[in-house]
Amino acid sequence: MASVKEIIAYRVAQELKDGYVVNLGIGLPTLVANYVPEGIDISLQSENGIIGMAGVSAPDHIDPNVVNSGGVNVDIYEGAAFFDSATSFGIIRGGHVDMTVLGALQVDQVGNIASHIIPGKMAPGMGGAMDLVVGAKKVVVAMQHTNKGAHKLFEEISLPATALRAVDMIVTELGVLEITEKGFTLRELAPGVTIEDIQAATGAPIVIDGEIKEMVMPPEA
Amino acid sequence: MKDKIITAEQAAEMIKDGSSVMVGGFMANGTAESIMDALVARGAKDLTCYCNDGGFGPQFDENGNETVAPRGIGKLIKNHSLKKLVATHIGLNKQVAEQMNNGSMEVELVPQGSMAEMIRAGGAGLGAIVTPTGVGTDIANGEFTLQEITIDGKEYLMMAPLHAEFAVLRGNIVDKKGNVFFKGTTKNFQTVMATAADTVIVEAEKVVEVGELDPDYVMTPYIFVDYIVVGGDK
Numbered sequence: 001m002a003s004v005k006e007i008i009a010y011r012v013a014q015e016l017k018d019g020y021v022v023n024l025g026i027g028l029p030t031l032v033a034n035y036v037p038e039g040i041d042i043s044l045q046s047e048n049g050i051i052g053m054a055g056v057s058a059p060d061h062i063d064p065n066v067v068n069s070g071g072v073n074v075d076i077y078e079g080a081a082f083f084d085s086a087t088s089f090g091i092i093r094g095g096h097v098d099m100t101v102l103g104a105l106q107v108d109q110v111g112n113i114a115s116h117i118i119p120g121k122m123a124p125g126m127g128g129a130m131d132l133v134v135g136a137k138k139v140v141v142a143m144q145h146t147n148k149g150a151h152k153l154f155e156e157i158s159l160p161a162t163a164l165r166a167v168d169m170i171v172t173e174l175g176v177l178e179i180t181e182k183g184f185t186l187r188e189l190a191p192g193v194t195i196e197d198i199q200a201a202t203g204a205p206i207v208i209d210g211e212i213k214e215m216v217m218p219p220e221a
Numbered sequence: 222m223k224d225k226i227i228t229a230e231q232a233a234e235m236i237k238d239g240s241s242v243m244v245g246g247f248m249a250n251g252t253a254e255s256i257m258d259a260l261v262a263r264g265a266k267d268l269t270c271y272c273n274d275g276g277f278g279p280q281f282d283e284n285g286n287e288t289v290a291p292r293g294i295g296k297l298i299k300n301h302s303l304k305k306l307v308a309t310h311i312g313l314n315k316q317v318a319e320q321m322n323n324g325s326m327e328v329e330l331v332p333q334g335s336m337a338e339m340i341r342a343g344g345a346g347l348g349a350i351v352t353p354t355g356v357g358t359d360i361a362n363g364e365f366t367l368q369e370i371t372i373d374g375k376e377y378l379m380m381a382p383l384h385a386e387f388a389v390l391r392g393n394i395v396d397k398k399g400n401v402f403f404k405g406t407t408k409n410f411q412t413v414m415a416t417a418a419d420t421v422i423v424e425a426e427k428v429v430e431v432g433e434l435d436p437d438y439v440m441t442p443y444i445f446v447d448y449i450v451v452g453g454d455k
Contacts, residue, residue, distance in 0.1 A: 047333060048247045049406045065393065065405030071248025071277065071313065084408040084440075085247070085273070086341045089334030093354065112357075123321075123330075124312025125274075131334035131354045164357035 002218040004144060004173040007190070010035045010218040012101055012142045012171050016042050023047065023092065023132055025102035026070050029142050032101055035218065045097055047128040049088050052080025069128065092128065093135040100136035102129060103143045104167075106157040109183035109204045111167040113141065114159035126162060133166040145172035151203035153177075153184060174198045175215055182207045188215040222431070225399055225449045232422045232450050233259035236268070236387050239304075243340065243383075243414040244272040245390040248313065249293025251407030252276065253391040253424035255452040257296040269305040270294060271340070271385055273333065273410055275314035291316075301325065307383070309333040329364050335380055337413055339365065342382035344416025351377045388418035391452065392441070395425035396432070399446030400439040408440060415441040424452035 002010065009031035016022065016032075020042045024030050033055070036042055044053040046068050053068065054075040062073045066082075083091075091097060106114040113133060116126040133139050146152055153170065170177045175198050176188035185207040189198065191214060199206045227235075233256060236242060246252030260268075276293030291299045291314075298306070298316050305327040311317040320326035331339070338350045349367055354360075356376045361369055367379040390411045392401035401423055403411055415421050423446050 046406075048250070049408055063405060065250070065407050067248060067250040067406050069247070071250060082405055082408060084403075084412040085333065085337035085410045086413050089337050093334050093352065117359075123318065125308060125310040125330045126332050127274075127310035128333040130332040130358065130360070134354050134356075135334075161358045163354075 005031060006218055007173050008142050008144070008171055011176065011215055012140055013037060014216060015099065015138070015140060015169070016040050017098070020098040021045055021051065021096060023097050023100045023136065025100070025129070027103055029101040029103065032142070045091060046074070047088050047092060047132070049083050049085060050076060050080060051091070052077045089128070089131050092131050095135060095137060097132070097136040099138040099140060100132045101140045101142050102132065104141045104152065106152055106154055106159050107141055107167050107170060108154045108157045109179070111165045111179040112157050113162050113167050114157045115162045117160050119160065129162055133163040139166050139168050141167050141170045143170075143172060145174045145198070145201045151201070153202045153204055155204040174201060177206075180207070180209070182209055185209050186212055188213045190215045191217065222398060225397065225447065226428070227448045227450060229255040229259035229424070229450050229452070230263070232256050232389070232448060233263045233265065235420070235422070236260065236265065236389070238265060239267040240387055241269040241385040242271070243385045243388040243410075243418050244270050244294045245388065245409065245411035245414050246276070246293050247273045247406065247409040249276045249295065251391050251403065251409055251411055252293035253389050253422070253450070253452060254293070256389050256422065256424050256450060257293065260302060261296050261300045265297065265300070265302040267304045268297065268302050269307070270297065270303050271307045271383060273309050273336070275306065275308060275311040275317035278314035278316040298326075305329070307331060307336075309336050331363065331365060332360060336383070337410060339380050339383045340410065340417045341413040343384040344413060347382055349379045349381060351379050353377055383417060385418045386420065388414040388421045389424070390415060390421065391424045391426070393426045394429060394434055395423055395427070395446075395449050396429050396434040396443070397449070398431045399423070399443035399449060400434050401441040401446065402434060402438050403440050412440055415445040420447050421445050422448045422450060424450040426452060426454055
């Protein structure tokens with residue numbers, strides 16, 4: 001049985017298209033790299049200066065000069081390239097990243113996102129997140145639908161914004177929502193999840209507009 | 222040719238208390254560790270540092286004994302050498318939040334792409350940068366935001382260029398003239414920082430004779446580099 005995180009990562013991976021340049025946030029989004037569909041070739045961008053990043057390095061196979069944005073030593077694919085931070089964010093801000101996947105604290109129905117600060121509690125800094133959500137062509141939020149039952153999707157975010165009108169799609173263990181002019185528009189439901197279930201877990205109206213498909217699940221191992 | 226080679230201790234003496242310092246590296250990857258150590262050893266204080274992050278802080282066991290030493294700018298933070306840190310991300314070093322919350326260190330957070338470009342502007346003679354990043358966020362009221370501006374119907378923030386008295390960098394291969402090659406992901410903020418400080422000190426993993434570093438591999442030309450510290454593989 002796949003975990004909730006694996007279910008979300010697997011579904012996000014279905015959004016990948018051949019040739020995509022993709023930036024994955026730390027945590028759950030990193031798992032998306034494990035489920036790249038067969039026949040699809042993507043390039044992972046790491047904002048500290050890599051295109052063509054591979055996985056975390058084995059302990060006996062470390063290049064101390066190569067890390068990911070969390071400071072962890074990583075491998076690179078043949079044909080990868082390194083560059084400085086100005087170039088890296090030129091790539092990000094300049095619309096050369098096809099898709100970014102990140103978590104969020106709150107998202108609202110116009111696509112405003114809060115992901116970097118809870119005043120008085122947690123202020124790790126935005127790092128590259130503000131640039132990524134503004135610059136990437138497609139912004140996918142990958143997260144659990146609620147925080148232990150507490151809503152994360154709202155009519156209006158209450159935490160400080162990371163960016164306005166930036167989110168395109170939200171993938172959770174309950175389903176797939178697209179931000180459209182009408183709001184949180186339901187595209188897919190996970191097996192066994194009803195419209196009432198996903199509505200109850202969402203702090204804003206769920207919009208039904210067009211076909212609702214069943215969300216694909218990772219194949220049983 | 223001017224002899225640019227100095228010791229880490231001489232570099233630390235040069236960087237007087239109260240100086241503004243750009244510290245290269247991204248999560249300590251590419252930070253001049255020997256110069257960090259020398260600054261700690263001389264008890265540097267009241268520095269204003271510009272760095273992507275707070276490096277790695279020390280780790281402690283349940284008895285409060287340090288089990289893992291800090292890395293990168295985390296060494297200066299542990300030593301209470303900073304009065305202010307301008308950074309993009311501080312979440313991986315708890316001591317930054319501790320010092321920020323107890324008021325001993327001021328922290329100003331800037332989006333990573335904006336910070337890179339603001340430093341580039343500071344070294345390239347530009348009066349500001351204009352970026353869509355941060356529109357509608359607290360950054361619009363940040364210390365370095367000059368104004369909000371609309372161009373062709375799109376909103377932007379105009380952000381100030383950044384400049385410092387010192388840049389402390391680390392290169393993998395540096396020739397005696399000061400040309401620098403940065404390997405892998407150690408380029409990060411270092412190439413722009415090299416252009417945006419009055420005095421640039423580069424710690425070298427390896428120093429080579431002039432002519433040994435192919436001009437095509439030079440990432441920071443020698444004219445930006447004032448001093449070289451032989452750091453080894455630290």
